[in-house]
Amino acid sequence: MPDSSSNRLEVIGILHSYGQVLDAYSQNLIFIADHQFLELFPVFKYFNGEITLGKWLRYLWHDRINYEFAEYCMKAMLWHGGGGLDRYLDTPEFVERAKVAIRAKFRFNPLLQGLNFLCPDFALEQVRMLAMYSGLGQFWRVMSDIFLALAKRRESEPQLTLPDVVAHIQQGLVAAANKPITYAPCIWGRRYEIIPLSAGLTFLPDTALPYVEAVFFRSFPFMGTVSYNAQAHQIPAEQADFAYGALYADPLPVGSAGIPPTLLMQDMMRHLPGYLREHYRRQPRGEDDLRVKICLSFQKAMFCVTTAALRALAPFPLETQDPQQQLANREFLAPWLQRLLGSRLLRVQEEVDTPTQRILTQPKMDSRRRCQDAPRQSFEA
Secondary structure (H helix, E strand, C coil), X not given: CCCCHHHHHHHHHHHHHHHHHHHHHHHHHHHHHHHCCCCCCCCCHHHCCCCCHHHHHHHHXXXXXXXXXXXXXXXHHHHHCCHHHHHHXXXXXXXXHHHHHHHHHHXXXXXXXXXXXXXXXXXXXXXXXXXXXXXXXXXXXXXXXXXXXXXXXXXXXCCCCHHHHHHHHHHHHHHCCCCECCECCEECCEECCCECHHHCCEHHHHHHHHHHHHHHHHCCCCECCECCXXXXXXXXXXXHHCCCCCCCCCCCCXXXXXXXXXXXXXXXXXCCCHHHHHHHHCCXXXXXXXXXXXXXXXHHHHHHHHHHHHHHHCCCCCCCCCHHHHHHHHHHHHHHHHHHCCCCHHHHCCCCCCHHHHHHCCCCCCHHHHHHHHHHXXXXX
């Protein structure tokens, strides 16, 4: 990412907003996992235990954080899997601990006991999902603290560069790398350990890396934009070939109904720092396409986060001069870089900001090609 003043402002500003949103997301995911355990109708799961008339009215008016996007990311992690957390959810130890918690939850409800007897895997799969709620919530708790610390650091260091941002995130990831991931929901006033400390799950390999894989790279195709019909062949047949994550997404549909990132952009729009909102106002269209602008800045920031994550996961420091270590780093990075070829990395690196400049800097073409490409150019502008 070019270390320009505009990119610095956008990346640091959007991470400031994102950190506040992740703070709310993580609190709610952990609340659901801990206090809404196997509730069949969790009507108030987005209230975090605080149910008041004012909050209910704001909820009906949609003056609230869109926690649905947090669940969308959780489902992506649950479906794509990967990492130690996903593997643990299929172990006999997890199954045994989950069944103990299920029996405790249903012990006063003969109807649910009968349902569990007829469909023993139903409640078990719900516990797997709740464990993923908790794992993602704990991951976002760390990331929120990293991003908010970066925003606070900018106040005393206004000349932060993008390499400084990447280094800050990398240091935060490394510092939290061995933070344990546990899960012990509260059932009838008692805690039941479903993911104990002895499971050995930690932050970086078991939640951070699966998150990057599931949300940054794979994710899901947005309903209404492509056909889910197998005969249409609009979706890859292999799950590993999915490329619908944040690093690949076209920002133009953001703001449309049914596009999940719209919810995230709406949440970040509510928490934009003043200097970033003013930066958007000075651009063409002002705030008319604010969600699209936020999405573009968010993608720039996520490429910086991806860079920090890969640097943290590399077997050796990327600055090493040892040939053997360089070879090991190359082998580690090559598959990731191959996957990034189809992302929007090169597009978000463009320094051209205005539609007029973008058209003027394009190579000349004959009149027939110009007519064919004009609608596309106008749409992108």
